[in-house]
Amino acid sequence: MTRRDKVILFCAVLLAGLVAATALVYWIGADGNEAGPILLFCFSVALGAGSVWVVHRTLIRARRGEALLDPDFRAAYQTVRDAVASSPLGTRTRGEVLDDVLDLMLSSQRDGRHAAEAIGNPVTFASEILRVYLRPGRRWLLDALDGLVAWGLMVLGSGLLLWIEDAERSIDQVRLDGFLLVFFTVVAFILLPLTRRLIAAGNPWAYILPVAGGVGMVLAAELARKFLYVLPVVRTVLDGKVRIFPSVAVPFVILVIVIGLFIAKLQLRRRPVRKLHSRG
Amino acid sequence: MNNDTQIFKGILEGCILRIAERGEIYGYRAVEELNRLGFDVNEATVYPILARLQTRGCLAATKRPSPLGPDRKYYSLTPDGRAELRDFMETWGRIRGLVDKVMEEDGHDAEG
Numbered sequence: 125m126t127r128r129d130k131v132i133l134f135c136a137v138l139l140a141g142l143v144a145a146t147a148l149v150y151w152i153g154a155d156g157n158e159a160g161p162i163l164l165f166c167f168s169v170a171l172g173a174g175s176v177w178v179v180h181r182t183l184i185r186a187r188r189g190e191a192l193l194d195p196d197f198r199a200a201y202q203t204v205r206d207a208v209a210s211s212p213l214g215t216r217t218r219g220e221v222l223d224d225v226l227d228l229m230l231s232s233q234r235d236g237r238h239a240a241e242a243i244g245n246p247v248t249f250a251s252e253i254l255r256v257y258l259r260p261g262r263r264w265l266l267d268a269l270d271g272l273v274a275w276g277l278m279v280l281g282s283g284l285l286l287w288i289e290d291a292e293r294s295i296d297q298v299r300l301d302g303f304l305l306v307f308f309t310v311v312a313f314i315l316l317p318l319t320r321r322l323i324a325a326g327n328p329w330a331y332i333l334p335v336a337g338g339v340g341m342v343l344a345a346e347l348a349r350k351f352l353y354v355l356p357v358v359r360t361v362l363d364g365k366v367r368i369f370p371s372v373a374v375p376f377v378i379l380v381i382v383i384g385l386f387i388a389k390l391q392l393r394r395r396p397v398r399k400l401h402s403r404g
Numbered sequence: 405m406n407n408d409t410q411i412f413k414g415i416l417e418g419c420i421l422r423i424a425e426r427g428e429i430y431g432y433r434a435v436e437e438l439n440r441l442g443f444d445v446n447e448a449t450v451y452p453i454l455a456r457l458q459t460r461g462c463l464a465a466t467k468r469p470s471p472l473g474p475d476r477k478y479y480s481l482t483p484d485g486r487a488e489l490r491d492f493m494e495t496w497g498r499i500r501g502l503v504d505k506v507m508e509e510d511g512h513d514a515e516g
Contacts, residue, residue, distance in 0.1 A: 188473070188474065189472075189473030189474045192472070192473055220477075221455075223474040223475065223477070224431060224451065224455075224477055225451070226473055226474050227430070227431065227432070227470055227472065227473060227474055227476050227477070228431050228432055228447045228451060229447075230470075230472040230473045231431075231432035231472060232432065232447060234472065241446065242446055242447045242448070243446065243447050243448040244446065244448045248448070249448045249451075252448065252452040253451065253452055253455060255452070256452050256455045256456045256459060257455070257459065
């Protein structure tokens with residue numbers, strides 16, 4: 125395992141452990157006769173184990189060809205792979221690029237070259253490749269679209285889940301905590317783009333950022349409640365409720381907008397960076 | 405010359421188009437060929453150029469099985485690539501002539 129593999133596995137196990145620990149604390153504090161907390165704990169342990177397995181299969185396990193690389197080239201390839209995977213490139217283009225890079229590295233390795241000699245700094249190499257396919261302005265736009273889609277899906281999903289809890293009321297009566305809305309905004313427009321940037325820079329600790337960010341926000345909220353509750357804005361954010369669907373049509377509008385943004389993102393990805401002028 | 409300059413990369417583009425004109429090439433083979441000719445380049449320099457030439461339509465790519473791992477991409481020159489190569493050769497010839505002229509001159513009149 126490379127250092128990057130170990131860090132990612134550690135982050136996955138840590139997150140699974142935190143979820144299981146939360147369910148355990150809930151079980152301990154609950155009434156001993158209830159089956160719900162026990163089931164929740166068992167489910168969280170199973171879910172955690174499953175998520176660690178998925179992380180291993182998707183992010184750590186060497187794909188075809190990659191297993192043929194020596195540790196030197198493998199570490200470099202993983203850095204390039206992570207940078208490409210966290211970029212706005214389409215799935216097909218990503219696959220093509222990674223196959224090309226793998227072929228280059230296997231050829232170099234066969235001829236006895238070292239990774240540093242062949243590709244230099246893998247972060248810079250990945251950045252050069254991405255610059256071929258994505259202009260800086262377009263990358264910013266794609267990141268913004270990603271953020272809007274993520275935010276829309278989180279708001280829509282949480283609103284629907286809250287409505288399902290008490291489906292007898294109308295969907296326009298659903299209220300979301302102000303803090304949760306702030307949390308979704310921070311995740312969609314700060315945490316996710318920052319995580320992608322750190323991954324592209326070859327920093328495997330970026331995988332712990334979502335967990336750290338979530339824990340940090342909850343901690344900040346609790347500290348704000350303890351020390352800053354006198355401020356009206358803090359009380360509003362922490363305890364206020366937002367009627368996220370002012371009318372029954374709003375969830376459908378949000379869904380249509382999210383789908384439209386997603387299609388716009390796909391179209392932006394497909395358009396070539398530069399088109400050669402046709403010659404007579 | 406600094407291998408990272410835009411001028412050098414532009415020259416490499418023209419050279420790669422010329423190499424592709426002679427026959428199909430793949431990424432590592434292009435690196436080997438350029439180094440055989442006297443350039444000192446590596447995969448990190450050449451692969452982005454190949455990708456750029458492909459996205460611009462100067463090179464067409466086909467994939468075939470490789471003995472080493474994933475399918476290998478082979479590049480060949482397109483009609484747009486031939487036109488680009490012609491432009492490059494004309495520009496290069498003109499610039500080389502001008503630079504040679506500047507280098508050959510002994511001095512110039514410094515009129516007040």
